[in-house]
Each structure stands twice: as C-alpha cells, then as structure tokens.
Amino acid sequence: MRKPCCDKQGTNRGAWSKQEDQKLIDYIRIHGEGCWRSLPKAAGLHRCGKSCRLRWINYLRPDIKRGNFAQDEEDLIIKLHALLGNRWSLIAGRLPGRTDNEVKNYWNSHIKRKLMKMGIDPNNHKLNQYPHHVGPLNPTTTNSMDVACKLKVCSTDNDDGVSDAASYLEDETPPTGISNLDLDLTIAFPSSPIKNIIEESQQKTASIVTNDEEEQYKVPTLLLFR
DNA sequence: AATCAGATCAACCGCGCGCTT
C-alpha cells in the first residue's frame, strides 16, 4: 500500500557532508521549508526528503540552540514530561531553540538516569520504593525507606490544577523515616495557563499555548530538592 | 599506549494523521 518514502538506491545515507549541508541551507534560504519530497531533487541532493527535513530541523536551522541544557531547561523538561509524557515535539516546543530529537536524547541519556538515581521512576514520575542510590533494603525492614520524599505539582491560583498531574506524581506516604533527608519535589506553576496544557493533553489535542502566552508562566527553576 | 565499556547524539525507520483526489 504505502510506498517507501524514497528510493533507497541512489540516495546517500549516514552522516551529512559539509557540501550537502550547504546545498540544503542554500536551497531553503531561497525557497523556504516544505515540499520535502521534491526538495532533494530540486536542491541537487542525493538524499530522501525525510532525511533532508530531519537534517534541517535538528541541525541546520539557524535558530537552533546548541550546547548543554541549562538547569531551568532541564527542570522544565521534567515538568513537561510529567504532564505530557513522551510527546517530545510538544516538550521541545516549550524550549526555544531545542529540537524534539535533542530533548529526547537528553532525556534518555541524562535525565532518565538522574531520576532513576534519585529513586524516581522516569516513566510515571512516581517515587520508587527503593531509590537506586540507597540500594536494596534489608528484607526484614521493608516498610522503611531511607528517603522521605514528596512530589507535587501545584497551581498557585487553584488547587484543581493539582488534580490529575499531581495525582500520579504524589507520594503521600513518607515512610517511617530513618534519614533526615526530606526531599520536597514541589513543582509550582504560577497561574492558570498551565491548566490549558493539562486539559489539552487530556483531550489528546496536543496543541499548547502560544509563545506569547509562554512568557506569562515562564517558571524559574523547579523547586526540586530544596 | 592499548583496550574496553559506557555515554552521547545524529540519523534512520515505521507508523499514524490529515489533506487531497
């Protein structure tokens, strides 16, 4: 039924050369983005359209921000992942200059591991019973955990904002504490626009608020690990 | 200096969605 996106014979694969990059940049500079299927031929590239699109979006676009993720970007990714799940393009849309591929890679290589080390399940953002760095507990004392930890999502103007997102983020039963390490993983949203995200994600319409609205609720660094 | 293992990230692949015919 579906034809392959490109004829695999006669197309280059693998890493892009500088010349190929330049051809793609030059072509898009003149003709703009779009029509990816016909672009390679028009631009004189022996690549499939998909590959051109990916290369442009993830690497060549002038507004790409490269380099390490800042702490607030990382926090925002965690926060948005808790709300949206693996919808990388949506998450990346909230991070100016970052691409879905970059966010996804960063999540898989850095954040996921970090959360696991902290004893948080990166898939559902729930606290695992046995934090990784603490190690398995003595089977005879399985009600005890070494870390008391709270994880919340809250909206400052309305407690309802906590509802769904928080319900699966919260672990309200800190065990009979052994350690005095109290990790309050509070994620605070200053006002209602975030509710739009929650509602929209629930409705499966993935579209999120505009860039202008973003400014209204740009949250500083998460209140992680105070 | 050589080797190995783990981490990182660019690129590929398959699928689903929406639009057009």
Add this chain to the structure above:
DNA sequence: CAAGCGCGCGGTTGATCTGAT
C-alpha cells in the same frame, strides 16, 4: 468513502567520543 500522498512524530540504531583500567 476509500486510496494515495506528504509530513511529522516517537522509538531505535549505530557510529563516535570519553573515561577507566
């Protein structure tokens, strides 16, 4: 209404880099 097409997305792969031994 069904089929075809183009595009975008998320998962996965594999080459390269980096640090440890």
